[in-house]
Amino acid sequence: MGSHPQYEVFADEFVDHARDNLFNAHYDRPTCLALLGDVAGKSVLDAACGPGLYAEELVARGADVIGFDQSPRMVELSAQRVPAGRFRVHDLADPLDWLPDNSMDLVLFALALEYVDDRTRALAELRRVLRPDGALVLSRMHPTGDWLRHGGNYFDVRVIDEVWSRGWQVRYWLAPLERTCEELHAAGFLIERLVEPRPTARAAEIDRDDYERLMREPTGFLAIRAVPDWRQP
Numbered sequence: 061m062g063s064h065p066q067y068e069v070f071a072d073e074f075v076d077h078a079r080d081n082l083f084n085a086h087y088d089r090p091t092c093l094a095l096l097g098d099v100a101g102k103s104v105l106d107a108a109c110g111p112g113l114y115a116e117e118l119v120a121r122g123a124d125v126i127g128f129d130q131s132p133r134m135v136e137l138s139a140q141r142v143p144a145g146r147f148r149v150h151d152l153a154d155p156l157d158w159l160p161d162n163s164m165d166l167v168l169f170a171l172a173l174e175y176v177d178d179r180t181r182a183l184a185e186l187r188r189v190l191r192p193d194g195a196l197v198l199s200r201m202h203p204t205g206d207w208l209r210h211g212g213n214y215f216d217v218r219v220i221d222e223v224w225s226r227g228w229q230v231r232y233w234l235a236p237l238e239r240t241c242e243e244l245h246a247a248g249f250l251i252e253r254l255v256e257p258r259p260t261a262r263a264a265e266i267d268r269d270d271y272e273r274l275m276r277e278p279t280g281f282l283a284i285r286a287v288p289d290w291r292q293p
């Protein structure tokens with residue numbers, strides 16, 4: 061939100077938390093990696109790359125990874141974790157003027173859409189750098205879960221201030237599913253797939269209650285694979 065990198069102060073804690081936990085390692089990452097498909101030999105832009113947990117896996121699968129994040133500490137952690145990747149500090153509010161048009165095979169945008177004020181403009185930049193036959197994979201918090209947690213009008217687009225269980229202070233946008241679909245459309249994408257993920261079997265060993273809840277309720281994340289719509293200018 062804004063130009064303040066809110067993850068900067070807890071970047072080191074985030075990597076410890078997200079490396080092997082249920083929500084990131086056994087729910088979000090398997091889903092987005094499956095939607096990306098075979099990445100061997102492909103160029104992948106990891107937008108809002110965080111500490112490089114995705115980049116590490118993508119490089120292991122043979123991808124050529126460029127990543128960026130608003131938080132300098134996240135970029136440092138990515139560079140340490142994934143020496144074969146190229147990482148830089150960049151805010152999604154700004155144009156990706158260091159990347160040419162049609163230069164990337166795939167763009168990954170995991171669990172960060174919520175933090176961007178002008179999401180259509182950011183998505184349009186991601187589309188600009190994608191090759192015509194490329195694809196964007198994004199994940200976000202499931203809007204139904206957001207609404208069940210926060211109440212109010214499901215259709216309102218509004219900002220939430222929250223303190224998460226680890227004391228992390230976060231500010232993010234709440235938006236209905238329709239808004240994300242409309243933003244993708246306005247940015248020149250066609251939605252190819254929408255997935256409401258289920259956790260992997262390993263998740264049940266980590267936390268049986270969360271596993272069972274995510275197997276029956278839309279209260280976690282969702283993921284979308286979208287392709288450039290070449291009917292749009």
Ligand SMILES: C[S@@+](CC[C@H](N)C(=O)[O-])C[C@H]1O[C@@H](n2cnc3c(N)ncnc32)[C@H](O)[C@@H]1O
Pocket residue numbers: 061065066067068078084107108109110111112113114128129130131134150151152153169170171172175176
């Ligand atoms: C929940 S983490 C997800 C990290 C990574 N994509 C993953 O799934 O492991 C959200 C990330 O988005 C980054 N972020 C938030 N707002 C951003 C912005 N405007 N531009 C670039 N990165 C941003 C944060 O710094 C943080 O690293």
